C-alpha cells in the first residue's frame with residue numbers, strides 16, 4: 001500500500017445534501033484522515049468546479065494543492081483511493097468478500113436511484129413504481145442482514161465500507177417518516193437495528209451539518225410532486241388546530 005502522505009492536503013468538494021459526498025466524508029472520518037470540505041451550489045456550478053469535475057457531479061476529492069493537485073471523481077473511486085492510501089481498512093481483506101461488498105455498495109446506489117425516482121415522481125403511478133423498487137431492494141437487504149452470523153455492522157463486528165455507503169441512504173427514510181409519515185422500511189427488523197446503529201455512529205452524524213433535515217425538507221418540497229404534497233399534507237395534519 002502506498003501510504004497517503006498527510007502532507008497531501010485533501011479537499012472534498014461537496015454539496016450539503018449529497019449522499020455520495022457523505023460516503024467519502026464517513027470513510028475519511030473513520031480513517032481519521034483530516035480533510036477540508038467545500039460546499040458548492042449544484043444549481044449554479046462554479047467554473048473552477050466544472051474544470052476539475054468531468055461529469056459536473058459531487059463528490060470530487062482534490063489531492064494536493066493548487067496546480068499540483070489531482071482531482072478524483074466518482075464516490076466509489078474515491079473510497080477505493082482512500083482505502084489504498086490510508087490506514088484503517090474499511091474493505092474486507094479477502095478478495096471474495098471485497099467483491100461481495102462492492103456489489104452491496106451498488107445496491108446502496110440502486111436504493112439512492114429509487115429514492116430519487118420517489119421524490120421526483122410527478123404522479124401516483126411513478127410514485128408507486130418507486131416505492132415498489134425500494135420495497136424489493138429492502139427485502140433483499142433484510143434477507144442479507146438476517147443471514148449474517150454477527151453484527152452490528154454489515155460485515156460483522158467492524159464498521160466497514162458498506163456501512164459508509166448505506167448510512168446516507170437511511171437519512172432519506174428518516175425524513176420521509178418525520179416529514180411525510182411515509183414508512184417504507186417497516187417490517188424489516190434487521191434493517192431497523194442496523195439503521196439505528198448507523199444513525200448513532202459519530203462519523204455518520206458528522207457527515208452532514210445540523211441544518212440537514214431542514215434543508216432536505218426544503219429540497220423535497222421544492223420538487224413538488226406526490227411526495228411534496230404528502231409533506232405539505234402531513235405538516236398540516238401535525239399542526240395543532242388554532243382555536
Ligand SMILES: N[C@@H](CCC(=O)N[C@@H](CS)C(=O)NCC(=O)O)C(=O)O
Pocket residue numbers: 015017018019020021042056057058059073074075076
Ligand atoms: N455516480 C456518482 C453520483 C454523484 C451524483 O449524482 N452527485 C449529484 C449530487 S448528490 C450531482 O452532483 N448532481 C449534479 C448533476 O448531476 O448535475 C458518484 O457515485 O459519485
